[in-house]
Amino acid sequence: DIQMTQSPSTLSASVGDRVTITCRASQNINSWLAWYQQKPGKAPELLIYKASSLESGVPSRFSGSGSGTEFTLTISSLQPDDFATYYCQQYHSSSYTFGQGTKLEIK
Amino acid sequence: QLQLQESGPGLVKPSETLSLTCTVSGDSISSSSYFWAWLRQPPGKGLEWIGSFFYSGGTYYNPSLKSRVTISVDTSKNQFSLKVSSVTAADTAIYHCARHVANGWYWIFWGQGTLVTVSS
Numbered sequence: 021d022i023q024m025t026q027s028p029s030t031l032s033a034s035v036g037d038r039v040t041i042t043c044r045a046s047q048n049i050n051s052w053l054a055w056y057q058q059k060p061g062k063a064p065e066l067l068i069y070k071a072s073s074l075e076s077g078v079p080s081r082f083s084g085s086g087s088g089t090e091f092t093l094t095i096s097s098l099q100p101d102d103f104a105t106y107y108c109q110q111y112h113s114s115s116y117t118f119g120q121g122t123k124l125e126i127k
Numbered sequence: 128q129l130q131l132q133e134s135g136p137g138l139v140k141p142s143e144t145l146s147l148t149c150t151v152s153g154d155s156i157s158s159s160s161y162f163w164a165w166l167r168q169p170p171g172k173g174l175e176w177i178g179s180f181f182y183s184g185g186t187y188y189n190p191s192l193k194s195r196v197t198i199s200v201d202t203s204k205n206q207f208s209l210k211v212s213s214v215t216a217a218d219t220a221i222y223h224c225a226r227h228v229a230n231g232w233y234w235i236f237w238g239q240g241t242l243v244t245v246s247s
Binding site: 021054062063064066069070075107109111114115116117118119120121 | 172173174175176187189190191223225231232233234235237238239240
């Protein structure tokens with residue numbers, strides 16, 4: 021299985037901050053990476069696919085980059101609605117594995 | 128508007144079989160454009176893909192669960208189902224059904240999820 025490792029596990033930030041979450045794959049996954057946002061008690065919501073493509077309806081303050089084994093999700097200016105848990109997911113191989121999550125907390 | 132709704136027992140005994148159903152409205156599960164999937168999330172933990180099916184193309188399972196999992200379809204009710212056999216406490220999770228496109232194994236549309244607890 022391809023292992024996905026996110027860092028940090030927890031991130032404290034303030035409204036208006038620029039934040040970056042990193043996701044590393046245990047082997048090359050090209051650009052087959054998605055990012056999700058999940059709020060308590062809700063299903064995940066897709067933010068980014070193919071590493072950098074913004075899903076329809078997702079605010080442009082979210083962006084993704086990277087290829088191969090290292091990827092980042094950046095939120096350019098945090099809004100109150102952005103405090104949530106974020107997951108990366110690879111879809112290069114048939115186990116379609118997720119990272120362990122990054123919880124974004126209010127500082 | 129697409130809606131997916133999971134249903135089934137919230138409590139299953141160890142060694143028994145977990146059975147859940149996903150009822151789809153707003154689309155047909157026999158659509159040639161989409162895969163239909165099950166995923167799960169243990170409380171407070173990360174997500175795991177269980178399996179997917181394509182109505183005219185077959186069923187695909189997570190290799191780590193393949194020996195215990197079956198996904199089946201009832202087109203007359205526009206439902207698909209999940210069975211996980213020989214469950215243990217490690218199978219306690221929120222189970223979601225979801226939809227994805229054939230050329231993108233990421234999930235845009237999800238059901239709200241249903242909690243299944245494995246306990247005697």
